[in-house]
Amino acid sequence: MVTIKDVARESGFSVSTVSRALADSDLIPKHSKTKIKSVVEKLGYIPNLTAKSLKNNKFYNFGVITFAGEELGFSHNLFSGILNNFINEIGKNKFDVTVLSKHLVDSGEDLVAYCKSRNLNGVFMLSGDFSNKEMKKLQSSDIPTVVVDGFKNDESDNSYYVSSNNREVMKKLTSLAIQKGHKKIVYVHGEDIYVTRERIAGFKEAIESAGMDFNPDMLVAGHYYDMSYVSDVIDGILTKEVVPTCIFMPDDFCAIKAYDVLHERGIRIPEDISIAGFDGLEYVKHIYPKMATVIQNVAELGKTCAKIMISLINGEEPQHLTLIGADIYNGESIRTIK
Numbered sequence: 001m002v003t004i005k006d007v008a009r010e011s012g013f014s015v016s017t018v019s020r021a022l023a024d025s026d027l028i029p030k031h032s033k034t035k036i037k038s039v040v041e042k043l044g045y046i047p048n049l050t051a052k053s054l055k056n057n058k059f060y061n062f063g064v065i066t067f068a069g070e071e072l073g074f075s076h077n078l079f080s081g082i083l084n085n086f087i088n089e090i091g092k093n094k095f096d097v098t099v100l101s102k103h104l105v106d107s108g109e110d111l112v113a114y115c116k117s118r119n120l121n122g123v124f125m126l127s128g129d130f131s132n133k134e135m136k137k138l139q140s141s142d143i144p145t146v147v148v149d150g151f152k153n154d155e156s157d158n159s160y161y162v163s164s165n166n167r168e169v170m171k172k173l174t175s176l177a178i179q180k181g182h183k184k185i186v187y188v189h190g191e192d193i194y195v196t197r198e199r200i201a202g203f204k205e206a207i208e209s210a211g212m213d214f215n216p217d218m219l220v221a222g223h224y225y226d227m228s229y230v231s232d233v234i235d236g237i238l239t240k241e242v243v244p245t246c247i248f249m250p251d252d253f254c255a256i257k258a259y260d261v262l263h264e265r266g267i268r269i270p271e272d273i274s275i276a277g278f279d280g281l282e283y284v285k286h287i288y289p290k291m292a293t294v295i296q297n298v299a300e301l302g303k304t305c306a307k308i309m310i311s312l313i314n315g316e317e318p319q320h321l322t323l324i325g326a327d328i329y330n331g332e333s334i335r336t337i338k
Contacts, residue, residue: 004019124309166195249275270333
């Protein structure tokens with residue numbers, strides 16, 4: 001590997017002069033800079049940014065990790081969309097990103113110690129297993145973390161959260177179904193985390209605002225991004241004394257699986273039962289009938305997470321919870337009951 005000493009030797013200048021020239025210092029004459037840069041190109045020298053950062057403390061590197069299951073991780077359309085926008089925003093500011101493997105945690109690696117050994121200035125955490133002890137430990141450390149969806153009031157002052165306004169948008173989705181004449185609605189929700197609690201609250205608010213009585217049977221426990229349970233939960237709903245006219249699934253993946261299950265049972269969507277998902281994955285617009293869903297603003301979620309991370313290294317103090325608006329895609333899977 002070509003070093004700065006090689007450039008100095010080839011150009012006839014000292015190492016300190018070469019270093020200043022590459023930093024475009026006004027102390028070095030233009031003709032000297034030109035000669036040094038020509039040698040750099042000739043030798044193929046690449047400056048060591050990590051070494052440079054240790055001297056001027058102006059090089060920033062952020063870690064990224066997801067605690068989602070192995071079958072999803074960054075391949076999930078929602079997560080990948082948020083991540084892409086995060087990286088793009090970070091890149092505009094000429095900062096770097098290091099992707100951290102979940103295998104580090106699974107193998108018993110001390111995540112906090114690892115992040116410090118890599119001189120990470122902060123860690124961006126995508127949603128997943130919020131009960132993970134290493135995740136909790138990282139959030140409670142002195143390393144700033146920006147987390148998608150996992151808000152907790154009792155976390156460290158060094159943790160910052162960005163989430164869709166789940167309560168508001170679930171209220172809108174439920175109100176849409178009610179306006180279309182549905183009074184028997186079941187919401188299959190995900191695990192007991194912040195996002196779920198907010199969505200259930202919005203669901204209840206819409207029911208009560210419409211003058212309807214909320215019944216605990218309207219809620220059925222499920223799992224996010226896990227299609228293995230959908231057949232059983234749908235069969236359970238179909239055997240209820242009062243079969244619903246509309247079912248909300250916790251996410252688009254599970255909603256698509258519900259399409260298959262209902263089709264296998266000879267039940268038509270939306271003529272017999274209406275279905276809605278959550279997330280706004282692009283391909284739900286290309287299935288038949290087009291699925292009604294909540295469209296999360298992945299661009300704004302990712303950019304906001306990056307801006308918060310950048311504001312932290314600039315010494316600013318952002319709010320600990322930032323909510324991003326979401327929209328309803330009024331597909332064809334919720335029918336109007338006349």
